[in-house]
Amino acid sequence: MIDVLLGLQWGDEGKGKIVDVISPRYDIVARFQGGPNAGHTIEIEGEKQILHTIPSGIFHPEIVNLIGNGVIIDPFLLVKEIEDLQQKKADPKKNLLISNRAHLILPTHRLLDVASESLKGSAKIGSTLKGIGPTYTDKTARSGLRICEIFRTDFREKYNELKNYHLSLVSQLYHFSYTDFQLNGMSFAEYEEKWLASLEKLKFFHFVEGEIFINAEIAKGKKVLAEGAQGTLLDVDFGSYPFVTSSNTITAGACTGLGVAPHKISRVYGIVKAYCTRVGSGPFPTELEDETGEKLRNLGKEFGSTTGRPRRCGWLDLPALRYAIMLNGVTDLILTKADVLDTFDKINICTHYESKTEKIHYLPSDILGQLLHPVYTEMQGWMENLQKAETFNQLPGAAKDYIAFLEKETGIHFEMISTGPGRKQILERKMHIIKQ
Numbered sequence: 001m002i003d004v005l006l007g008l009q010w011g012d013e014g015k016g017k018i019v020d021v022i023s024p025r026y027d028i029v030a031r032f033q034g035g036p037n038a039g040h041t042i043e044i045e046g047e048k049q050i051l052h053t054i055p056s057g058i059f060h061p062e063i064v065n066l067i068g069n070g071v072i073i074d075p076f077l078l079v080k081e082i083e084d085l086q087q088k089k090a091d092p093k094k095n096l097l098i099s100n101r102a103h104l105i106l107p108t109h110r111l112l113d114v115a116s117e118s119l120k121g122s123a124k125i126g127s128t129l130k131g132i133g134p135t136y137t138d139k140t141a142r143s144g145l146r147i148c149e150i151f152r153t154d155f156r157e158k159y160n161e162l163k164n165y166h167l168s169l170v171s172q173l174y175h176f177s178y179t180d181f182q183l184n185g186m187s188f189a190e191y192e193e194k195w196l197a198s199l200e201k202l203k204f205f206h207f208v209e210g211e212i213f214i215n216a217e218i219a220k221g222k223k224v225l226a227e228g229a230q231g232t233l234l235d236v237d238f239g240s241y242p243f244v245t246s247s248n249t250i251t252a253g254a255c256t257g258l259g260v261a262p263h264k265i266s267r268v269y270g271i272v273k274a275y276c277t278r279v280g281s282g283p284f285p286t287e288l289e290d291e292t293g294e295k296l297r298n299l300g301k302e303f304g305s306t307t308g309r310p311r312r313c314g315w316l317d318l319p320a321l322r323y324a325i326m327l328n329g330v331t332d333l334i335l336t337k338a339d340v341l342d343t344f345d346k347i348n349i350c351t352h353y354e355s356k357t358e359k360i361h362y363l364p365s366d367i368l369g370q371l372l373h374p375v376y377t378e379m380q381g382w383m384e385n386l387q388k389a390e391t392f393n394q395l396p397g398a399a400k401d402y403i404a405f406l407e408k409e410t411g412i413h414f415e416m417i418s419t420g421p422g423r424k425q426i427l428e429r430k431m432h433i434i435k436q
Contacts, residue, residue, distance in 0.1 A: 001218065001223075001224075001264055001265070001266040002214075002218060002224040002225075002226055002254070002258075002260055002264050002265055002266065003026075003223075003224070003225050003226070003265075003266050003267040003268070003269065004225075004226045004228065004251050004254045004265060004267070004268045004269065004328075005018060005019055005022075005225060005226065005227055005228065005268075005269040005271065006227075006228030006231075006232065006249065006250070006251065006254075006268075006269075006270065006271065006328060007228060007230065007231035007232060007249070007270075007271050007272075008231065008232050008233075008270045008271060008272045008321055008324035008325065008328070008330070009231045009232070009233055009272060009273060009276055009277070009278075009317075009320070009321070009324070010231050010233045010234055010240075010276070010277065010278040010279070010282075010284075011229075011230040011231035011234055011278075011279065012039075012231070012273070012277050012279065012302070012304070012311060013231060013271040013272060013273045013336055014041075014271060014273060014336035014337060014418060015040055015056070015227065015228065015229075015271050016039075016040025016041050016042045016050075016051060016056045017041065017042055017056075017336070017418065017421065017423070017426075018269070018271055018334055018336070018416070018418070018426075019040070019055070019056035019057060019225065019227050020042045020056050020057070020059060020060075020423065021416075021423060021426055022225070022269075023056070023057035023060050023063055023225065024060060024063075025223065025225075026057070026063065026223045026224060026225040027063065027064065027217065027222040027223050027224065028057075028063065028064045028065075028066060028214065028217060028222060028223070028224045028225070029055040029056065029057030029058075029063055029064075029065050029066070029224075029225045029227055030055060030065070030066040030067075030068050030210075030214060030224060030225070030226050030227065030258055031053070031054075031055045031065075031066070031067055031068055031071050031226075031227050031228075031229065031257075032068045032070045032071070032226050032227070032228060032253055032254045032256075032257030032258045033068075033070040033071060033228065033229060033230075033247040033248060033249060033253045033257045034070075034071060034072075034132070034228075034229030034230055034245065034247055034249070035052075035053060035071060035072040035073065035074065035105060035130060035131075035132050035135070035229075036052040036053050036074050036077045036078070036081075036105075036130050037052075037128040037130045037132045037229075037230070037245070038051075038052055038053070038229035038230060039051075039052060039304065040052075040056050040227075040229070041421075042056060042059065042423075047088075048421075049085075049088065051081065052077060052081055053067060053071065053073060053074075053077065053078050053081060054067065054078075054081055054082070054085070054092060054096060055067070055227050056227055057225070057227075058085060058090055058092060058095065058096065059090055060095075061090075061091065061094060061095055062095075063095060064095055064097060064217075065092075065095055065096050065097065066096075066097045066098075066099065066208075066210060066213070066214065066258075067096070067097070067098045067099060067102055068099050068102065068210050068214075068226075068257045068258040068259075069099040069100075069101035069102055069210050069211065069257060069258065069259060070102075070247065070248075070253060070256060070257020070258065071099070071102050071257070072102065072103045072104070072105050072132065072135045072136065072139070073098070073102050073103070073104055073105060073147055074104075074105040074110075074130065074131065074195075075104065075195055075198035075199050075201075075202050076184075076191070076194055076195045076198045077130075078198070078202065079198040079201050079202060080198075082096075092205070093204070093205065093206075096205060096206065097206050097207070097208050097210070097213065098147060098202075098205055098206065098207050098208070098210075099147075099207075099208060099209070099210025099211075100146065100147060100148035100207050100208065100209055100210065101146055101147075101148065101209075101210060101211075102146065102147050102210075103135055103136075103138075103139050103144045103145065103146055103147070104135070104144070104145045104146065104147055104149075104150075105130065105131040105132070105135045106131070106135070106145070106159070106162065106163060106166070106195075107163075107183065107188060107191050107192045107195050108134075108162070108163050108166035108167060108170070108178075109131030109134040109135045109138070109166070110129065110130060110131035110134075110183055111131075111166065111167075111170055111176075111178050111181055111183075111188065112131070112134040112166055112169065112170060112174075113129050113130065113131045113132070113133060113134055114129050114176075114181060115170050115174035115176035116133070116134070116174065117129065128304075132245065132246050133246045134166075135246075136246035136247060137246070138162070143162065143165075144162075145158060145159065145162060147202075147207070148207065150199050150202070150203065151203070210258065210259060211258065211259025211260070212259075214258055214259065214260060215259065215260060218260070218264060226254040226257075226258060226260075228249055228250075228253065228254070229249065230245045230247075230249045231249060232249055232250055232324035232327060232328060233320060233324065233363070234249055235247075235248055235249045235250050235253075235327075236248060236249075238250065238323075238327055240282050240283050240363070240367050241365075243280070243281050243282025243283065244282075250327050250328050251265065251268050251327075251328040251329055265329075267331045267332060268328050268329050268330050268331050268332070269330075269331075269332050269333075269334055269415070270324065270325060270328060270330035270332070270333050270334070270412070271334050271336060272316075272321060272333055272334070272335060272336070273316075273335075273336050273337050274316060274335055274336070274337050274338045274340060274341050274402075275296055275300075275313060275314065275315055275316050275337070275340065275341065276313070276314045276315065276316055276317050276320075277296075277300070277302050277311040277312060277313050277314075278311065278312045278314075279304050279309055279311050279312070280309070283367045284312055284314060285314075285317060285319075285320075285350065285353060285367075285372050285374045286314035286315045286316070286317045286350045286374050287312050287313070287314040288313055288314045288315065293312070293313045293314065294313075295344075296313035296314075296340065297310060297311060297313045299340045299343070300313070300337055300340040315347075315348040315349060315350055315374075315376065316348075316349050316350065316406075317350045317374070318349060318350055318351050318352070318406075318409050318410070319350065319351075319352055319353055319360065319361050319362055319363060320363045321410060322361065322362065322409070322410060323362045323363040325410055325412060330412055331412070332412070332413060332414075332415040333406075333407075333410065333412045333413065333414045333415065334414065334415060334416040334417075334418070335403065335406075335414050335416070335417050335418065336418040337418065338386055338399065338402075338417055338418065338419060339385070339386040339387055339418075339419045339420055339425075341381065341382075341402075342381075342382065342383070342384060342385055342386055343381075343383065344381040344383075345380075345381045345383055346378055346379070346380065346381055347378070347379045347380075347381050347402065348376040348377070348378055348379075349376060349377050349379060349405065349406075350374040350375065350376055351375055351376070351377050351409070352375050353372040353373060353374055353375065354372070354373045354375055355371060355372055355373075356371065359375075360372065377405075379398070379401065379402055379405065380398045380401070381398060382395075382396035382397070382398035382399045382402075383396075383398075384396045384399075386399060386419040386420075387419050387420045387425060389419060389427060390427075391427060392417065392427045392428075392429050395417070395427070403417065413429075414429065415428065415429055416428050416429070417429070
């Protein structure tokens with residue numbers, strides 16, 4: 001069987017840390033969607049590690065880590081990530097597998113990303129400019145290149161064909177010149193040269209038919225954890241469209257992104273931050289554009305691990321959370337960054353929205369077209385350092401009340417409570433029945 005772990009908000013919920021913590025329970029950790037726009041942060045012995053494409057079980061040498069077919073790969077960024085890991089005593093050559101069906105992010109995909117965002121002006125999506133959207137567009141249009149093709153004798157011919165098509169789009173559609181564009185401090189030509197060189201380095205890694213491998217391992221009784229990137233509310237179908245990513249970030253995405261049947265999925269772990277954040281543009285009903293929001297940002301160190309951009313912050317949004325739980329079939333909740341709320345004497349939780357005519361208890365499809373007013377329940381803050389607690393029972397009463405309220409509202413048990421960024425700063429609980 002396969003368990004799934006994913007974020008239930010707009011990303012940045014702390015998935016990387018949780019995967020790292022629970023990885024020892026599994027034989028395989030597999031990423032099933034997204035690309036280097038992800039930023040999963042892990043803190044090991046006080047040192048921060050940020051992963052973008054590689055699964056978060058990589059620091060456990062006994063665990064196999066698979067980059068699934070639903071992931072898109074920038075060879076230059078992946079090789080850089082691998083080299084960084086090798087300096088930190090991790091060895092991806094020993095426990096990293098790459099699915100042959102994963103698609104490649106070309107330098108021109110990044111060029112298209114920048115050109116598209118530039119044309120949109122104030123209506124831009126807030127892309128990370130990593131070429132994610134254009135790559136998934138080519139995948140859907142059946143014109144993309146898969147990583148298995150780098151071993152073909154005609155790869156450069158196919159690469160140049162797609163590259164020239166992209167350059168014509170940039171020039172004719174977006175009126176953008178690639179000669180003026182800088183990628184990672186390099187000219188387009190310099191970046192392309194390093195990108196092509198990175199392909200040669202990747203050839204020494206272990207490529208597999210990902211779907212064959214993972215189903216064979218499941219048949220042997222091996223335990224698999226599917227790791228999602230971004231968050232449920234950025235799902236291309238069910239997120240706050242059009243301000244979403246270009247893949248399916250929900251549980252169903254694990255089936256298509258790894259090649260496993262739905263009935264093989266067992267537990268679904270939903271990660272939820274004790275408050276909400278969002279990077280880039282898009283609706284955010286509980287956003288706090290005041291001193292409280294700034295306090296959350298500073299205490300939570302809410303700056304993008306991939307882009308460095310300051311994250312927008314707001315109170316926890318229960319309508320959006322319930323919606324995410326429903327979409328994913330969540331069986332267990334994990335609360336992160338509860339310690340960020342340590343110094344708030346009052347904590348608000350949005351229980352529903354009000355529009356002109358009705359109360360709304362879910363995330364509506366036309367969230368941009370409806371004027372939604374969040375309605376809050378105020379709870380007492382605990383005003384204590386949660387990092388001192390070594391067990392759940394040692395948490396302050398107000399913190400337990402906060403968790404109990406969320407469990408009652410969602411009907412789902414919180415299996416873990418994260419009280420800090422470190423591996424050991426997590427409290428586990430035994431399963432129990434939530435009374436409705």
